[in-house]
Amino acid sequence: MRIAQIAPLSEAVPPKFYGGTERVVSWITEELVRQGHDVTLFASGDSETSAKLAACTPEGLRLLGYRDHTASHLAMLHQIRRRAHEFDVLHFHIDLLQYPMFEDLNHKCLTTMHGRLDVPDFMPVYRTFTGMPLVSISDHQRLPMPKNANWLSTIHHGLPKENCPFYPEAKGGYLAFLGRISPEKRPDRAIEMAKRSGVPLKIAAKVDKADQDYWDEVIEPMIHHPLIEYIGEINEEQKKDFLGNALALAFPIDWPEPFGLVMIEAMSAGTPVIAFRNGSVPEVIADGVSGVVVDTLDEAVEAVHRVKTMSRAGVRRHFESGFTAEKMVHKYVSAYETLLASDGNVIQLPAAAAFAPQYGDLNGSSRPSLTAAAMPA
Structure with a gap:
């Protein structure tokens, strides 16, 4: 054609x-x-x-x-x-x-x-x-x-399967937040997940001009904590290690996300996703297989410990079953x-x-x- x-x-x-x-x-x-x-x-x-x-x-x-x-x-x-x-x-x-x-x-x-x-x-x-x-x-x-x-x-x-290659082990042992700093993406929830679970959080995200006030007034004051590390915006090559070495991707959205590309990027690397039940999340995440779908912050904190026993190979298989470019x-x-x-x-x-x-x-x-x-x- x-x-x-x-x-x-x-x-x-x-x-x-x-x-x-x-x-x-x-x-x-x-x-x-x-x-x-x-x-x-x-x-x-x-x-x-x-x-x-x-x-x-x-x-x-x-x-x-x-x-x-x-x-x-x-x-x-x-x-x-x-x-x-x-x-x-x-x-x-x-x-x-x-x-x-x-x-x-x-x-x-x-x-x-x-x-x-x-x-x-x-x-x-x-x-x-x-x-x-x-x-x-x-x-x-x-x-x-x-x-x-x-x-x-x-x-x-x-x-493409090779974009985020499979990492059989989460060598970093941290929660990853990747994307934009904005109210609907709820990085504040990710920060609370880390603080309450005792698991480090790395934030790789950009701040648009439209969200500068949200960063200045809400998020920036929250990141001055030994468990929280703000990295800033990263490129495609850096993303592989960032997602692959994470214990889990934190996807704590508070809006009707049409898809959420970062979810399948994490799953491609074998990294499970802890996601709040909004928008496309139940269609993308196989609960208990490729991640955990939650409704509350308490459930999200509990999920941080659940994903430690989740099969990363199983996460990758779920990605390959329906989310490849082919x-x-x-x-x-x-x-x-x-x-x-x-x-x-x-x-x-x-x-x-x-x-x-x-x-x-x-x-x-x-x-x-x-x-x-x-x-x-």
Whole structure:
């Protein structure tokens, strides 16, 4: 198949540091090429790929200092629209800007929804342009969407097996927190887990400008403790040892996480995950096998001791059973084939309905991002 992968322009593909969506786009693109497809990647010019690269900006917009990325994405979409006849499938990863421009091409388009879908600001587009075929990254992610959303499939993220190699032993014996410092990620819970369990915590995370006050007022005062070490943002190579040598990944989220890429990165390394029951967590973590799903801080503290006896080989097997890039891309190819065979009209009832009783207010206590580009997964 001739496939266009359309990435956000905020970061390179793959990103140099933080950037979950761009990382997943890279894994999809490279695996599609490996499987023999003709792939063109529309992305920033500093991206690295074995596909054909259509550079839409010189480099990632964050590095260029752009605050509003809407204009650059619209210019990219104009280029794609003019070249649409070259492709069998147009696979978008930028959330919603493409909906009106490609409405007459829905039969060859699909959009993977990488961000949270309970943001009221975006609902007018979701309610108006109901024909765009959509892929969710978890069943739970679908819950806030209109009932007539054109769901093609739920496809969980997958990563290359070698990205986070298996570590049979947690030589560091610490809890790991990896990602962003933000209220919805709840690093304060991770800190309390460490202090109450007596197990060290290492925090590898960046602080965005939007979260600077939260860092200054809440988190920074909490890290001055002998069990707590703040490392800062780390790169892909550093991540391997950081996750692989950890006793467990602390994933104490307090928001409807659409997927949570760091969970499968940890599982790939054989590191179990202690995760609070929000968003996609019950779909990703096999409770008692690849980690522990908890509802309270007390349960999280107890889980710190439980994971010490958990089989790291079993954690890795759970990762390999459903979260590799190869398995993810086989599902995407199947979705492309379904799309082309159905002429774009693939409306399905949200599978997420079965999960609804487990969750409360989807808005939670977090602060949604209102950027028009794809939000980090």
